[in-house]
Amino acid sequence: MKSVGPTIMHPTIASLSSNIADLLLDVIFLINAAGIVVDVSTGCRQLLGYEPEQLKGRYLFDFVAEEDRTRTREEAARVQAGIERIGFENRYRRQDGSLVDIMWSARRIDALDLRIGVARDITTRKQAERRQATLYAISEAAHQAPDLPSLCGRIHAVLDELVGVAGMAVVIEDALGGSHAIYRSAAEGLWPTGSRAVRWADTLLPDGCMAIELRGQAGIVGGLLLRTRSGRPYPTLDRELLQFTAGQIGMALERKRLQDELLRHACHDELTGLPNRYLFFDRINTALSRAQRSGARMGLLYVDVDDFKQVNDRHGHAAGDLVLREVAARLARCARRTDTVARLGGDEFVLILEDLGTPHDAERITHQLLAEMAAPLLLDGAELHIRTSIGSALFPEHGTQIEALLKHADMNMYHRKRERKSAHAEETAERANTVAAAG
């Protein structure tokens, strides 16, 4: 057979491999058994920000993100042992300090005792996945956190996982234009105690810190102040990610703040700020269960202002309110941090005293309270003397259930009040007799 024309020599892919390697969006690495880069295609400029010459002769592990190093070493050992792998994902630190997400296909070339790895930049996809996961984690946290500070703690953990947050402060603005930190963790230099300056600008912060304004539906909620783990500023992608999540954080904080306020109103007495009847029963339930479990002694004091009606009648309701607030403050001052002081209603207060050492402790505290109450109160420049009657009950001596303890303390208070009043009446009558006799 005759030939139709000159024979054309088609190139093979192998013969063009160096051209192809440099055109690929993926980057090809040749790594020896010790983990040193033997060669790399020019796409490494785009991927890691380094020239091939800067990478050759270096340990590739040195560029792996700290948190991913252990599993990357394990993966490399598997490939070195001859197990081919497609789809291993890890992160590398670029020359500018930012992180790049990479997906690898890798195998060992036995004849050369080298590993060949093809690296694909999957940062965009991973970033979208992270956004999604972060939004989910924040909404989970908002759902589960019992109050505002614990929500902030959970948000700190989520952001730390996302971009590395060593220190964090959350500052909330109030209606009067002031602001205060509701959360601070390793936050030295981020937010000075008592600061009122509300300017969410990085320029006010030390190096390697970031300020983000938090917005809710009603406008600015406050600010988030972060300190990086690396000590360097956050790279652009991380800053974008944080700005993106700030919207959801602002909304979550706004909602939780509202919930906290509603709960506080529902559980506290508006006049004195003390726990109300509802919260008192909740607390005594818990305290009683604790005492039953541990066998500790618990005391209950029932406090009632004597002739309080007369204060209202003689000095007006506002003066009566002032007296109730003062009684509440004095009771709270005498109580330990672990005790509960509550207002049951009107001029009736109760104290739950946990972990009493001896049965006499309740009486000792009663005398302290009576002494505190005996100090005159200034009302429109004049001294007003208020008297209180206090009854007590002990767990387990006077009852093991709430109703029995309350009843005992109430009866005890009532007897003491009656005794005091009749002693006072006798005293007054005696004085009147003495005056009459002298006349």
Ligand SMILES: Nc1nc2c(ncn2[C@@H]2O[C@H](COP(=O)(O)OP(=O)(O)OP(=O)(O)O)[C@@H](O)[C@H]2O)c(=O)[nH]1
């Ligand atoms: N100012 C003020 N008065 C209140 C408040 N709640 C209840 N009171 C009044 O508190 C008074 C309670 O009086 P009582 O406890 O019945 O009687 P008392 O005068 O203290 O007499 P004794 O308890 O027997 O010593 C009533 O006059 C109520 O109207 C309040 O929030 N503010």
